[in-house]
Amino acid sequence: MAQCIKSGVSNPRAIRLIALGLVWWPLATFTAQSQESVQNAAIASAHPFATEAGYEIIKKGGNAFDAAIAVAAALAVVEPYASGLGGGGLWLLHRASDGKQVMLDARETAPARAGAGLYLDEQGRVVPKASLRGPKAAAIPGVPAALEHLAKYYGKLPLAVSLAPAIGYAHSGVQVDARYIAICRRFNSQLTGSARRLFLDYGDVPRRGFILRQEALAVTLRAIAAGGSERFYQGVMAQEMVAAVQAGGGIWTLGDLRNYRVVERQPLNFAYRSLRITSAPLPSAGGLALAQSFNILARLPYTAAAPDGRAHFVIEALRRAYQDRARYLGDSDFVSVPLARLLSGEYAASQAATIDPYFATPSVEPEDEPVATNEGSNTTHYSIVDRDGNRVAATLSINTPFGSGFVAGGTGVLLNNEMDDFSAAPGVSNVYRLQSFSGNEIAPGKRPLSSMSPTFVEDERGILILGTPGGSRIISTVLLAILDYLDRPQLDLQAMLRAPRYHHQYLPDQVEIEPEGFSQDWIEKLQDRGYVVLKGGRRWGNIQAVYIDKNSRHALAVSDPRGKVGGVSDY
Numbered sequence: 001m002a003q004c005i006k007s008g009v010s011n012p013r014a015i016r017l018i019a020l021g022l023v024w025w026p027l028a029t030f031t032a033q034s035q036e037s038v039q040n041a042a043i044a045s046a047h048p049f050a051t052e053a054g055y056e057i058i059k060k061g062g063n064a065f066d067a068a069i070a071v072a073a074a075l076a077v078v079e080p081y082a083s084g085l086g087g088g089g090l091w092l093l094h095r096a097s098d099g100k101q102v103m104l105d106a107r108e109t110a111p112a113r114a115g116a117g118l119y120l121d122e123q124g125r126v127v128p129k130a131s132l133r134g135p136k137a138a139a140i141p142g143v144p145a146a147l148e149h150l151a152k153y154y155g156k157l158p159l160a161v162s163l164a165p166a167i168g169y170a171h172s173g174v175q176v177d178a179r180y181i182a183i184c185r186r187f188n189s190q191l192t193g194s195a196r197r198l199f200l201d202y203g204d205v206p207r208r209g210f211i212l213r214q215e216a217l218a219v220t221l222r223a224i225a226a227g228g229s230e231r232f233y234q235g236v237m238a239q240e241m242v243a244a245v246q247a248g249g250g251i252w253t254l255g256d257l258r259n260y261r262v263v264e265r266q267p268l269n270f271a272y273r274s275l276r277i278t279s280a281p282l283p284s285a286g287g288l289a290l291a292q293s294f295n296i297l298a299r300l301p302y303t304a305a306a307p308d309g310r311a312h313f314v315i316e317a318l319r320r321a322y323q324d325r326a327r328y329l330g331d332s333d334f335v336s337v338p339l340a341r342l343l344s345g346e347y348a349a350s351q352a353a354t355i356d357p358y359f360a361t362p363s364v365e366p367e368d369e370p371v372a373t374n375e376g377s378n379t380t381h382y383s384i385v386d387r388d389g390n391r392v393a394a395t396l397s398i399n400t401p402f403g404s405g406f407v408a409g410g411t412g413v414l415l416n417n418e419m420d421d422f423s424a425a426p427g428v429s430n431v432y433r434l435q436s437f438s439g440n441e442i443a444p445g446k447r448p449l450s451s452m453s454p455t456f457v458e459d460e461r462g463i464l465i466l467g468t469p470g471g472s473r474i475i476s477t478v479l480l481a482i483l484d485y486l487d488r489p490q491l492d493l494q495a496m497l498r499a500p501r502y503h504h505q506y507l508p509d510q511v512e513i514e515p516e517g518f519s520q521d522w523i524e525k526l527q528d529r530g531y532v533v534l535k536g537g538r539r540w541g542n543i544q545a546v547y548i549d550k551n552s553r554h555a556l557a558v559s560d561p562r563g564k565v566g567g568v569s570d571y
């Protein structure tokens, strides 16, 4: 059975950081449960059926954590290209009864037979697509263990009850929406073997009215409902998955599945102006990159700047945070990351001092040319609050659309290709053109560095629960949304989600912008500052947010217009 390792605040690193007074604010500031209660539960997810599954569980007496199980399992069925039992995820939790905040880390792990040379040929060159396609690209999934952990330690209802809506969807089938069809049209070539039969219409892109039935997945979900995640990680189902993976050229063993563990980690807390922000710690780079970017911005004349000047400061802060991501970050259970230094005020001040008030700072190209594959991809985020004030921000992924494209035997489980989030070789870019080095090299049992950033933001007005898919652009998307929340005198959450997005990640040294929403004048002003501005053909991200108004105690769920049915954004 998958168990948990609790690393909470008893974690020595956490205590060191508290002692340094760097990132944690005292738990005593959390309010009592009665003050946390909310007039209504609210759920924002990328699919209406998943949201409905969550509400159904709340109506049955479940709390936000039970609803989180229902939503995750339903998304696995109705949005199979984005997340699922064959993938992983990060759940940021806030428990109202005692104010506990924790990140449930169900990130996938590298199999025991994986090593630094896994995707290299005999000459030591990276084999193109080897970390993206087929079962060799799949890391050991974490979602089944997370669902059980949520039910066992945080939920009120039995796992079987919370999984019931998803089982219903998988068994009876769901009519696919325009988004599903559009994603199949764009990415169906990713699917191989039985995955083509499962997700396409006899190998063709499904049309309107197509019913997606996943009986094998229903059987797998029923087994987990009856016997817990042990039924996934051990016994016949594990044997079947391992046999299929090995037959397809993958390296999973029964021991890999048996040894998978979710980990409870202390989230990263930091402040920016009037905001208190809680976000994902390693193995996600999200919280760190957000904290570093905000720490730099706090030391620049950001608020006094004109729109192009603000963008300049944000881009330069992101450039430095992403450079550190590449240089230093990796799974902190395996490598030592200079967290205290990266989060310190002195370091932020020294970084801010390198930013020219007007001109762009060029990024230094590495010796090896980055491999730029730039495929589209998918992942999913949902946010929940219940009436007690329990909160969940969860970002789940199988990495690129339809993950590895490989379904493990007769289980109906589509496997991730999260191994691509590791560094295949020092300085070689992954699918998101993110570089990393030894901190993120492949090792048995290690978790690949992620950008997923489930986040809570709190000020005197309210509490925002948010996150998004978007690969490397997750971090900048969340950063811009938080700045917008803060900068808009009249709170307007729809406008916050509509606002056009730009992105910089150190390398490639360019500012990517969404196709609409930026004036020619703004673009030219950035070009005058020395930026290469690249207008892509597609928008990106799909923020799902819940806002709790502290005055009225009402909760509001808001969804990114980019994710609305029919819309396919980049990543």
Ligand code: DON
Residues within 6 Å of the ligand: 377, 378, 379, 380, 397, 398, 399, 400, 418, 421, 449, 450, 451, 452, 468, 469, 470, 471, 472, 474, 571
């Ligand atoms: O963990 C990560 O950073 C990536 N595997 C997330 C992928 C993603 O967001 C794809 N985009 N929609």
